[in-house]
Amino acid sequence: MKKFIIVFLIIAMIFSLAACGKKSDVPEGWDPKLYEYAKAAYELVRDYNTGKISKADVRERVETIKKNVEALEVVDNDPYHVSNSTKQLTIKMALLSFEMALDYGGSTVDTEQNLKDILED
Numbered sequence: 001m002k003k004f005i006i007v008f009l010i011i012a013m014i015f016s017l018a019a020c021g022k023k024s025d026v027p028e029g030w031d032p033k034l035y036e037y038a039k040a041a042y043e044l045v046r047d048y049n050t051g052k053i054s055k056a057d058v059r060e061r062v063e064t065i066k067k068n069v070e071a072l073e074v075v076d077n078d079p080y081h082v083s084n085s086t087k088q089l090t091i092k093m094a095l096l097s098f099e100m101a102l103d104y105g106g107s108t109v110d111t112e113q114n115l116k117d118i119l120e121d
Contacts, residue, residue: 031074031084035119038091041065042115045098049112055102066095082121090118 026035044061047053053061069091074084098111 029082029084030087031072033072034069034074034084034088034091037065037069037072038087038115038119041069041091041095042112042119045094045108045112045115049108058102059099062095062099066092069095087118087121091115094118 026032041062044053044058044065048055048058069088072088074088094111094114097114098108100106101108101111
């Protein structure tokens, strides 16, 4: 009987450790892929604004992120938060604004702040 209890406690401990896996860093109400793309867009604009990446490299990466965001089929599952489709549209608009600023010499600081705000909502 003691062996049975010991084995049972060991199995219970193993399952409890396995249940404590890595916690997702995706905020509630976000589509995981959309959040990943929003973070990538924000980091790209931030890196450009701080001079860590050149304009030529930015253009290629913006196109990749835009294509990924546009191709994503998001699911709106939380009626109390901004919908994923609205977030998707906002990210696309921010990237378009960023491209226009690159083309016509405008400021990209506002775009960086807009993307940061999206991530923090």
